[in-house]
Amino acid sequence: xxxxxxxxxxxxxxxxxxxxxxxxxxxxxxxxxxxxxxxxxxxxxxxxxxxxxxxxxxxxxxxxxxxxxxxxxxxxxxxxxxxxxxxxxxxxxxxxxxxxxxxxxxxxxxx
Amino acid sequence: xxxxxxxxxxxxxxxxxxxxxxxxxxxxxxxxxxxxxxxxxxxxxxxxxxxxxxxxxxxxxxxxxxxxxxxxxxxxxxxxxxxxxxxxxxxxxxxxxxxxxxxxxxxxxxxxx
Numbered sequence: 001x002x003x004x005x006x007x008x009x010x011x012x013x014x015x016x017x018x019x020x021x022x023x024x025x026x027x028x029x030x031x032x033x034x035x036x037x038x039x040x041x042x043x044x045x046x047x048x049x050x051x052x053x054x055x056x057x058x059x060x061x062x063x064x065x066x067x068x069x070x071x072x073x074x075x076x077x078x079x080x081x082x083x084x085x086x087x088x089x090x091x092x093x094x095x096x097x098x099x100x101x102x103x104x105x106x107x108x109x110x111x
Numbered sequence: 112x113x114x115x116x117x118x119x120x121x122x123x124x125x126x127x128x129x130x131x132x133x134x135x136x137x138x139x140x141x142x143x144x145x146x147x148x149x150x151x152x153x154x155x156x157x158x159x160x161x162x163x164x165x166x167x168x169x170x171x172x173x174x175x176x177x178x179x180x181x182x183x184x185x186x187x188x189x190x191x192x193x194x195x196x197x198x199x200x201x202x203x204x205x206x207x208x209x210x211x212x213x214x215x216x217x218x219x220x221x222x223x224x
């Protein structure tokens with residue numbers, strides 16, 4: 001059973017601090033990794049994707065991938081109240097075009 | 112470029128009825144995936160269509176079905192609705208080849224009474 005695990009939270013972070021979200025996956029064949037943000041009542045929005053080991057930065061967001069330890073992280077610098085949302089991690093395995101999804105981490109940024 | 116569109120946005124049906132939901136993907140995208148999301152649950156994968164063929168399927172009963180047309184638009188159908196089918200139904204489109212990024216539509220909120 002291929003699985004993607006996330007801490008459900010809520011994760012509470014003060015405004016201006018760094019929020020760190022983690023995701024572990026079970027299948028070593030995983031090749032592509034995605035972070036989505038979902039506001040309450042809205043649909044998921046793709047915010048970051050990463051294919052190779054290391055870090056990928058986009059504005060205040062950094063995705064970190066460690067294939068040896070089978071985890072991918074999302075760092076949000078200078079957290080803002082507007083970052084409060086549920087963050088979903090998704091993983092693609094091999095050449096299958098189906099994404100395996102984590103249950104999401106609820107992030108709360110406190111002013 | 113226009114995003115993914117879904118119709119209708121809201122729907123109320125009675126138990127035992129059937130429903131058809133529609134999804135128009137981003138122009139140039141040939142893959143459409145369907146998901147069910149209920150409160151407190153993660154995204155549950157229903158199926159994925161690519162070039163009019165079902166390429167992947169989740170673990171839902173046969174009451175849930177779908178199809179894709181030659182213009183890549185997709186429909187999903189739920190027959191004999193049950194109260195537990197009340198959910199947000201999301202479709203996501205992707206290129207379908209070479210990369211795996213999916214882009215979601217706004218969803219259809221289905222309520223079964």
